[in-house]
Amino acid sequence: MEDILRPVYQERASQANTLGILVVEKNQRFSPATDFFDAILLVITSQSEEPIMIKHYSYHDKKAALHIVTEARLREWMLLGTNRKIFEWLYAAKVVFDRNDFVANLLTEFRDxxxxxxxxxxxxxxxxxxxxxxxxxxxxxxxxxxxxxxxxxxxxxxxxxxxxxxxxxxxxxxxxxxxxxxxxxxxxxxxxxxxxxxxxxxxxxxxxxxxxxxxxxxxxGAVEHLLNVLNKKETWSIGEAMSNEELSHYSVDLSVLLEYLVEKQIIRSIEVETKGQGLYHRYYQV
CATH class of the missing domain: 1.20.120.330 (Nucleotidyltransferases  domain 2)
Structure with a gap:
């Protein structure tokens, strides 16, 4: 299958924004790891108009999928685990193009x-x-x-x-x-x-x-990252926390987590007066 895909990845390798190309071939008759395709061609780019682009190919009785993804989106997947297939691909992939050891360094970082x-x-x-x-x-x-x-x-x-x-x-x-x-x-x-x-x-x-x-x-141990970020300020409103670049990854679960930590006395809630009588803003403090 790699021979069939060679013209596709050679064309991509010639483009200046291509950082690396990996091939993942199906290793079982029914392989969810490759989305049931015979091969996945993963092209990592430095930048692109679209962070993800996918194309499907067929050749006789074989089929392959081309996934073009920016480095930024790939790193987001690796950090947040929002695309779990990518982990299987990185474990099983064969590197067919690597500009300036980008892929080698990425895989070392991934394994470490x-x-x-x-x-x-x-x-x-x-x-x-x-x-x-x-x-x-x-x-x-x-x-x-x-x-x-x-x-x-x-x-x-x-x-x-x-x-x-x-x-x-x-x-x-x-x-x-x-x-x-x-x-x-x-x-x-x-x-x-x-x-x-x-x-x-x-x-x-x-x-x-x-x-x-x-x-x-x-x-x-699990909330160490959250506490380290919260320690950077005296108090936080929920709006400030959710708009923080690092805490935004917690998404809609952040509110529940903060209230849980208040209940467990790991952080405290602070009441700040509003203009309404008896109504208080709720702030959080480590």
């Missing part, structure tokens, strides 16, 4: 998983975990067990991803196989949730008790 990126990803995963956990608990308390179950499964996935990131690995590949080695207790909890013959309300009740401890034990 820089400390800053790790702390930010932990914070984002923890925020998502708290959102799912609290929503699930609310559904459980209201007797909506199936909805509670759905949120709990998602919260365990975020807890699992957090455990993998803590150990310096990217959690995008075979997550539960990684967790089985890294955190057997969490793996057992997940296994019991989905395989137990207990009634769903009993399973959820036990899981909430166990999750409370697992979440509590990880809180300080």
């Amino acid at each position: 998983f820089p400390f800053y990126g790790r702390k930010l990803k932990m914070g984002i995963e923890f925020a998502k975990l708290i959102r799912r956990y609290l929503d699930g608990k609310a559904f459980f308390d209201n007797g909506q067990y199936l909805d509670a179950y759905n949120h709990v499964v998602h919260s365990l996935h975020h807890l699992a991803r957090l455990a993998v990131i803590e150990n310096g690995f990217h959690p995008e590949l075979t997550l539960w196989n990684q967790v089985k080695q890294i955190d057997p207790e969490l793996f057992k909890l997940y296994e019991e949730l989905i395989t137990s013959e207990e009634s769903i309300d009993k399973r959820l009740e036990l899981l909430f008790l166990a999750s409370e401890f697992l979440i509590h034990s990880r809180t300080r």
Whole structure:
């Protein structure tokens, strides 16, 4: 398949803004890693009018996809984990063009998983975990067990991803196989949730008790990035926090996370008078 694609990537390699080109070939009969194509051609550019461009090709009984992505968008995916396929591609790819060792340096950085990126990803995963956990608990308390179950499964996935990131690995590949080695207790909890013959309300009740401890034990480490940013100012309004470049990655989960940390007395809320009698602005402080 690479031979068939060679004219396509040679044309791209001749362009000055192309930083690197990688080829990922299908290694199984049914391969979700390549979106069920026979090959993925990933072209990384320094800049482009569009941050992502995709083209599909066919040749006899084969099919391939060309993905052209800017360096900025690729790094955003790597930092935030918003395109998990990219992690599989970077692990499995063959480098066919590399301008000034750009790809070699990128892959080294990817495998080393820089400390800053790790702390930010932990914070984002923890925020998502708290959102799912609290929503699930609310559904459980209201007797909506199936909805509670759905949120709990998602919260365990975020807890699992957090455990993998803590150990310096990217959690995008075979997550539960990684967790089985890294955190057997969490793996057992997940296994019991989905395989137990207990009634769903009993399973959820036990899981909430166990999750409370697992979440509590990880809180300080998981919010280190958030606290470091908040320490840069005396107080923050929610608007200031959400518009901050670093905290904007937490998105809609930031409000819930801040209130959770207030409840756990890790940060405090400060009331500032408004013009309305008895109405206060709510600010946050480490």
